[in-house]
Amino acid sequence: MQYLLRRFGSSAVVLFGVTMITYGLVHLTPGDPARTVLAERQGQQPSEADVQAFRAEEGLDEPLPLQYLHWIGDVLQGDLGRSYYGDGAVLDLLIAYLPNTIELAGASILVAVAVAIPAGVVSAVYRGTWIDYVSQVIALLGVSMPNFWLGYLLIIGGALRLGIFPVYGAGTVAHLVLPAVTLGTGMAAVLTRLVRSSLLETLEEPYVDAARARGLPERALVVAHALRTAMLPVVTMIGLQLGYVLGGAVVVEVVFQRPGLGMLLVDAVFARDFPVIQGVTLLVGTCFVIVNLGTDLAYQRLDPRVSLAGGGT
Amino acid sequence: MSASRLRSAHRAFRQECLTHPTILALCRNPSAVAGGVVVTALAVLAIVGPFVTPYDPTTQHLENQLQAPSLAHPLGTDQLGRDVATRVVYGARLTLGIALLVTVVRLTIGVVVGLVAGYVGGWVDEALMRVVDVLLAFPGIVLALVVAGILGPSLTNLVLALAVVGWTRYARVVRSSVLEVRERPFVAASRLTGASRWRVVRRHVLPNVAGPVVVLATLDLGGVILAAAGLSFLGLGAQPPAPEWGTMLATGRHHLREASWLVNAPGLAIVFAVLGSNLLGDGLRDALDPTDRTGDARTEVARRD
Secondary structure, X not given: OHHHXXXXXXXXXXXXXXXXXXXXXXXXXXXXXXXXXXXXXXXXXXOHHHHHHHHXXXXXOOOHHHHHHHHHHHHHOOOOOEOOOOOOEHHHHHHHHHHHHHHHHHHHHHHHHHHHHHHHHHHHHOOOOHHHHHXXXXXXXXXXXXXXXXXXXXXXXXXXXXOOOOOOOOOOHHHHHHHHHHXXXXXXXXHHHHHHHHHHHXXXXXXXXXXHHOOOOHHHHHHHHHHHHHHHHHHHHHHHXXXXXHHHHHHHHHHHOOOOHHHHHHHHHHHOOHHHHHHHHHHHHHHHXXXXXXXXXXXXXHOOHHHHOOOOO | OOHHHHHHHHHHHHHHHHHOHXXXXXXXXXXXXHHHHHHHHHHHHXXXXXXXXXXXXXXXXXXXXXXXXXXXXXXXXXXXOOEHHHHHHHHHHHHHHHHHHHHHHHHHHHHHHHHHHHHHOHHXXXXXXXXXXXXXXXXXXXXXXXXXXXXXXXXXXXXXXXXXXXXXXXXXXHHHHHHHHHOOHHHHHHHHOOOOHHHHHHHHHXXXXXXXXXXXXXXXXXXXXXXXXXXXXXXXXXXXXXXXXXXHHHHHHHHOOOOOHHHHHHHHHHHHHHHHHHHHHHHHHHHHOOOOOOOHHHHHHHOOO
């Protein structure tokens, strides 16, 4: 219980920090945001009166800490502000773009797990044979592959040459295949290595030796005894990798022109649309904090030792 | 010193180096050797390459647009008639230079923060570690994207953005080393004899953290190359016509159908560089930490964010 409280407490502190960074970041901008945005909008140098009016309207004329308080107050009421470019409320934009990103993230995690668990188990069971080496080399390549290049390779092969999959856009399952494989590959590689090493470690445990001594066949040993324990770090890693998935989604969405959070963010960054940048950053940061918390709690459920330790990280 | 004494000193030095357990372990580790060879080859290419290539990386030859690979242009030419092979070679300098710089800045910030947090302790430690937690709450590339975008697209800002979001792991490693080393008897003894803090750090703490930090940096390097190329690909780093690999890929994607070498040449170069640093990092880790035999598990977290 004490562990739970502490864990929730530290998540709350981090979340507070996330909002501060999110708000503070856009103020790193060189020059005056009001002028930049108005110049962009009007296509010419804005008049002094326009600049003043914009500042008052967006609350940019207040001191920074006060601005932050206003902003956080609005955020708590579900108001993330409006896009500078008349695309409506930021919250609506997030709601419109989020499903595509969730779809992509979910599908790529599925791809990664579906590849990594069998590959990792086979690699561990046949440790030191050519199967193991091949799987390890592929995993190493997967870790080292930039996902934007992989995306274009798949587009060239799967869409342009074979014509099986649509190249750009989103909406159907066919649209999802190439992006999910692109994004899932790196994660699959990391997870394969982890499943392999984790299973190898577990197979050395005394209780597995005991089962082996009872005469259990190696296959049953792996499936019934070792795999469950070996999955513990894998669960944590899937949670940790969500950050990578969200980060990778930015690039993959740009490659495949999928209208998701990543594309929204990149467009907003280039347009200096601060409320949208803040909205996406806040959403991503918050998701990540919640997933980390969830991962820790799941880990605790799966592994009773964590709660006995009382503290833990 | 006479020539023969110099020679024998040199021989002794070599002997000692070559039989040092870490070096021996490195030489026996196939992935360290392979990674070392790849990284050295790329470094040589980056340093020497530009003196050897017959073409200029940025001069346009519009009469030679989008030529397929041939003897004169082994990797073809791009949409402005520039030799792709030449640009890839110049790109090695740029891409690897950026990655190296980012890693060094990250390492420096991380070591300083880690030393301060571990050594000063108290609320300073608490505050610094909360900053680390918060930075780790964002996927690195997303934060770097926002920072680089807000500062404005340029190489300097790219380096700055990647460095500012990525020093946290170094700080954690150094901090925990400091906490551990501080408790050892010889450090306490050294403090009792009146050694200053700085002396304790220099003599006892830094040598102890050097190993883990170097391993971390090598493992980090591949990820930094990927992140830098990725942000440049998005348009936030090197700007055209700079022959940066990510930037080249970004412009090449408009010619996927007729000139796939425009994305494949820089793509392959990136894979090669990242693969080399990852192999070297894995090898170094295994050589410096022989207890962690199977151990992808712990350091795997260090990759890819």
